[in-house]
Amino acid sequence: MENNGYVAHIGFLYPGHAAEDDYPRLARMVHPAADIRVIHTNFTADAHTVEALTEMGSPPRLIEGAARLRDSGIEAVLWTSTSASFVRGLDGIREQIDTLEKALQVPASTTAMAFARAVTAIDARKVAIAATYPDDVAALFQSFLEHFDIEVVRLASHGIATAAEAGLLGRDAVLRFASENNHPDADAVLIPDTALHSASWLEELETAAGKPVLTANQVSFWEGLRLCGKLTPQQGLGTLFATEL
Template identity: 55%
Template structure:
């Protein structure tokens, strides 16, 4: 059985991971290790501290005992806030500390956009304007065109974690754009795993969400493919044969 490790900041929507694990039929074990977020704020200084080496490193020892084959820093804003080069430095340091292949949710979005063959996307973010703008800049650095960016102005992950189906669907609808080939919903504090099929049916196009792409990225690092329609277009590619 493939085992994957996720360093998840605080407690908001971590229950998306056991839900995704069940949807994948129990063939992959998802180990979620919580990191201390410090101040819960979608503010640049707080996000830089949230993703600091000291905070990520604190979860690595527990990760080593999980049997994980790869690790993903399960935080979008706490990775893209460092910029394209800084986010690379962040995951390199994590890989060295853990002794495992490593990535982050921001790179998961960049890789997932390419996986589904999209080049133009719309961003529907929970964040304030300046933070949402940094995510769009990160995507542009990856070669993706952002045709529209919507920022909801939510300051804390705790508030985002209270959003349910209606708020998530409205966020996606309001952030969509006719020229977008896919809609991206960053923020691992947002519950989305239960709504992926409905989101794509509502918008008529692929929808990529933070916890969804984070799990997919872990699988990618471990050399696994899982086909599961309930997890959206991203999980509809032909699975890799595992001997």
């Protein structure tokens, strides 16, 4: 019988609906299977603009979502929007984390911070970014990573206007996304949109790119396990999960 003491209990705050089914899928793929709660948060506009993303990740929105996780037994919570954290800058991300930790009294993080930690975990010094976002939003992700001495050798921005549109991209399109936006000097390819499905194709993405690929939902789940203190090497989930900290 599985020892429930080793099962991770994680809450994910996810804005709207796009690729949230990646989280229960990842919960079933890890061993032991994780117990998760996905809470859909509200926002004013589904748009990849700095203004809309800043509102989406505002403390009142996070507090509203966190209220639905109280007394749920979670051990950690993630704000799972990469762009709606990094557009607020480092101080804004710290405010998001502090807001969630005070609201729920458990460790918290964001997908943007998960990317910074994951890149370090796999010892990648140079990265290529395959972003769904418009140019101005993608450039803010590059600036965020550079705070952690991560060198961006290629930045591709594809101008997809909404999370809903990104969520419709299927396997072949996502695999092309990884391979076509690679760079020979990159140690890893980063795909930063939590609206993009990836959980089912993590190993295929790395085969397509010929190197480690980090996706938003992958690093978010990894970060949740790490915060719970229940991160162990896993197979079938890409280089990141196979790496022992």
